[in-house]
Amino acid sequence: MTELSHLPATPRTGLRRWYRGRPALPAKRVQFDQPLLPWLFLMPQLAVIFVFFYWPSAQAISSSFYLEDPFGFGATFVGLENYGAALGSGEYRKIAGFTALFTLLVTVFSLGLGLLFAVKADKIIRGRATYRTALISVYAIAPPVAGLMGMMLFDQHIGPFVTLAGWFGWNMQVGIDYWDTAFALVLVSVWKQVPYNFIFFLSGLQGIPASVREAALIDCRNGLTRFRTAILLLLAPTAFFLLIINITYALFDTFAVIDVMVKDKPANNPITLVYKVYSDGFRGNDIGGSAAQSVILMVVVLILTLVQFRWLERRVHYG
Amino acid sequence: MASIQITNLSKTYPGASGPSVADINLSIRDGEFIVLVGPSGCGKSTLLRMVAGLEDITGGEIHIGDRLVNRVDPADRDIAMVFQNYALYPHMTVRENMAYGLKNRKTPAAEIEARVAEAARMLELRPYLDRKPRALSGGQRQRVAMGRAVVRQPAAFLFDEPLSNLDAKLRVSMRGEIRRLQKRLGTTSLYVTHDQLEAMTLADRLVVLNGGRIEQIGAPLDIYHRPASTFVASFIGAPAMNLLDAEIAGGTLRLGTVEIARIATAAQGPVSLGIRAEDLSIATQGLPFRLDFIEELGAQRLVHGHVEGQPLTLSLSPDIAISDQMHLAIRPGALHLFDTNTGKRLSLPESERQQIHAPA
Ligand SMILES: Nc1ncnc2c1ncn2[C@@H]1O[C@H](COP(=O)(O)OP(=O)(O)OP(=O)(O)O)[C@@H](O)[C@H]1O
Ligand SMILES: [Mg+2]
Numbered sequence: 001m002t003e004l005s006h007l008p009a010t011p012r013t014g015l016r017r018w019y020r021g022r023p024a025l026p027a028k029r030v031q032f033d034q035p036l037l038p039w040l041f042l043m044p045q046l047a048v049i050f051v052f053f054y055w056p057s058a059q060a061i062s063s064s065f066y067l068e069d070p071f072g073f074g075a076t077f078v079g080l081e082n083y084g085a086a087l088g089s090g091e092y093r094k095i096a097g098f099t100a101l102f103t104l105l106v107t108v109f110s111l112g113l114g115l116l117f118a119v120k121a122d123k124i125i126r127g128r129a130t131y132r133t134a135l136i137s138v139y140a141i142a143p144p145v146a147g148l149m150g151m152m153l154f155d156q157h158i159g160p161f162v163t164l165a166g167w168f169g170w171n172m173q174v175g176i177d178y179w180d181t182a183f184a185l186v187l188v189s190v191w192k193q194v195p196y197n198f199i200f201f202l203s204g205l206q207g208i209p210a211s212v213r214e215a216a217l218i219d220c221r222n223g224l225t226r227f228r229t230a231i232l233l234l235l236a237p238t239a240f241f242l243l244i245i246n247i248t249y250a251l252f253d254t255f256a257v258i259d260v261m262v263k264d265k266p267a268n269n270p271i272t273l274v275y276k277v278y279s280d281g282f283r284g285n286d287i288g289g290s291a292a293q294s295v296i297l298m299v300v301v302l303i304l305t306l307v308q309f310r311w312l313e314r315r316v317h318y319g
Numbered sequence: 320m321a322s323i324q325i326t327n328l329s330k331t332y333p334g335a336s337g338p339s340v341a342d343i344n345l346s347i348r349d350g351e352f353i354v355l356v357g358p359s360g361c362g363k364s365t366l367l368r369m370v371a372g373l374e375d376i377t378g379g380e381i382h383i384g385d386r387l388v389n390r391v392d393p394a395d396r397d398i399a400m401v402f403q404n405y406a407l408y409p410h411m412t413v414r415e416n417m418a419y420g421l422k423n424r425k426t427p428a429a430e431i432e433a434r435v436a437e438a439a440r441m442l443e444l445r446p447y448l449d450r451k452p453r454a455l456s457g458g459q460r461q462r463v464a465m466g467r468a469v470v471r472q473p474a475a476f477l478f479d480e481p482l483s484n485l486d487a488k489l490r491v492s493m494r495g496e497i498r499r500l501q502k503r504l505g506t507t508s509l510y511v512t513h514d515q516l517e518a519m520t521l522a523d524r525l526v527v528l529n530g531g532r533i534e535q536i537g538a539p540l541d542i543y544h545r546p547a548s549t550f551v552a553s554f555i556g557a558p559a560m561n562l563l564d565a566e567i568a569g570g571t572l573r574l575g576t577v578e579i580a581r582i583a584t585a586a587q588g589p590v591s592l593g594i595r596a597e598d599l600s601i602a603t604q605g606l607p608f609r610l611d612f613i614e615e616l617g618a619q620r621l622v623h624g625h626v627e628g629q630p631l632t633l634s635l636s637p638d639i640a641i642s643d644q645m646h647l648a649i650r651p652g653a654l655h656l657f658d659t660n661t662g663k664r665l666s667l668p669e670s671e672r673q674q675i676h677a678p679a
Contacts, residue, residue: 209404209406211402211403211404212406212407212408214371214373214393214402214406215400215406215407215408215467216408217372217373217393218371218372218373218393218394218399218400219419219423220394220419220420221392221394221395221423222423225423233410234409236410
């Protein structure tokens with residue numbers, strides 16, 4: 001019979017080969033008795049990718065060229081007009097700006113705090129399990145629930161954060177004041193993502209052999225320099241992986257948090273591009289415009305990912 | 320370069336029932352090569368790591384040079400350590416690995432370059448300077464680890480079983496290399512191993528550890544010829560020293576029914592009798608020996624058998640004829656007597672012994 005174990009774990013696509021600029025490793029050749037059999041094995045995976053990615057993407061791209069009648073009575077071809085409308089709109093550009101800032105802040109803080117906690121937890125010997133469980137358990141909370149908790153924490157009347165800010169003379173008005181809301185969104189999004197980064201950084205730290213750390217202890221007196229030059233660089237593969245995951249998280253997965261926190265609030269609230277795609281399409285019934293925005297977003301993410309792989313991955317040491 | 324003074328040093332790990340290292344006193348002269356040897360778990364690494372500063376000290380003091388280092392950072396102790404698994408930084412090239420410790424000590428770049436080049440020349444690492452450790456063989460990695468220690472020009476080298484991950488042949492050649500390097504640099508060295516052959520060949524002085532305590536300190540040959548206890552006797556030397564149950568009665572040392580020697584002592588009762596395999600020879604009369612089997616080692620053969628119901632091994636030249644029943648003689652002055660209960664050596668002046676079955 002055929003041996004599936006000979007199939008490479010991750011197929012190297014043409015795209016990967018292209019941006020790497022060198023030929024892919026030759027995959028091991030396997031002879032199948034029936035030529036259709038491998039396709040049969042691949043079917044479920046291909047079906048999932050097709051149904052949940054290619055088909056909707058194709059739909060979005062095609063819709064983005066039409067002006068759809070909100071009541072379902074046909075569509076008019078408008079060319080690039082939807083794109084022009086989106087990119088030309090001041091509101092769209094403001095949201096794009098906020099999205100960039102939001103993504104930057106969420107990524108930097110959740111990576112930074114995750115790393116900080118991991119380094120601290122790594123040093124603890126007594127009560128290690130309890131401490132870790134406490135940090136990790138936040139990850140089990142579903143995003144809408146996290147949003148709900150955030151809403152309570154920042155509630156105008158009962159929110160402890162509002163009270164806390166009040167002590168410092170900050171009249172915090174989440175849901176009303178633009179920047180106060182932005183602050184709350186970033187905080188809840190970071191809080192939700194830190195445990196994920198913590199888990200990966202911690203296991204990365206524990207993958208560094210004790211003797212290498214001890215050698216560094218002898219070679220370098222300054223703790224901060226030692227961490228930067230000997231430990232952090234060994235964590236680079238983990239950090240690179242998390243960077244991509246965190247940017248994706250900030251761009252897309254914070255949707256539920258934003259939705260819960262700004263849904264029923266007055267209009268002038270910070271939202272990200274994904275949320276705008278949703279609200280234009282499903283609330284405003286502007287299917288064409290919404291589709292054009294989602295295509296723009298797709299292209300941005302594609303470029304971002306390619307840049308990361310091309311420029312960053314090379315500098316990362318994979319031990 | 321410096322001396323190392325270890326005073327009443329002990330270590331109890333948190334939660335452990337007893338000390339892992341207890342009451343160690345050791346005075347290492349400048350430039351001396353000291354080997355710590357002992358069975359697994361006897362506290363060799365713990366002792367070494369306390370000197371390095373990687374392990375807290377429970378009690379006692381360590382001086383490197385004139386300086387008390389109990390509370391000094393590992394980086395400030397002026398020592399360099401070579402680890403069993405090399406502990407190279409995987410993300411740095413060989414050159415960067417060697418330069419790292421110097422760079423962090425603000426050594427001028429030209430000086431770093433000169434020292435790295437010199438170490439690379441001595442250790443024949445020049446072709447590999449720009450490679451990452453993962454692209455090196457085990458022996459090459461070992462040499463990089465040595466180079467990293469050498470470039471530092473520290474007061475002392477600390478080695479924790481640096482050769483145990485290498486194959487037997489490489490181990491022998493690296494052993495020679497370490498010895499040569501240490502002689503040439505004259506750096507005080509503390510070397511941990513559980514391999515008694517490595518210990519014998521490298522050491523100026525050997526420290527035999529047992530259960531966290533020093534069993535004996537001395538030059539390798541002194542320890543070989545005058546082991547302080549049955550533990551040392553059985554640990555140092557291959558094959559291990561024969562230890563037999565014997566008895567002193569009325570000034571005579573007996574092994575079962577055979578009289579071995581007359582000893583002018585008032586002591587009575589059971590003793591442990593130690594005889595090295597090479598101190599036994601075939602004779603016309605003496606200890607009755609029954610042959611069990613022979614191990615051929617090429618240059619010599621190990622002959623295993625029984626004397627008076629107790630196992631005994633002797634080492635003979637291959638061209639000596641052997642039969643199933645033989646008589647053995649003991650080389651004069653090669654008897655070691657130990658207290659049966661404590662295992663400690665019983666010192667009896669040589670003149671007071673008189674061997675009965677000496678070879679003609
Ligand atoms: N971190 C630790 N916590 C508790 N006990 C320890 C620790 N490290 C070592 N020990 C104990 O201390 C004793 C001495 O250990 P050590 O590592 O010094 O032995 P060793 O002589 O180096 O042995 P080996 O030849 O196997 O390396 C052992 O009984 C060991 O179980
Ligand atoms: Mg050890």
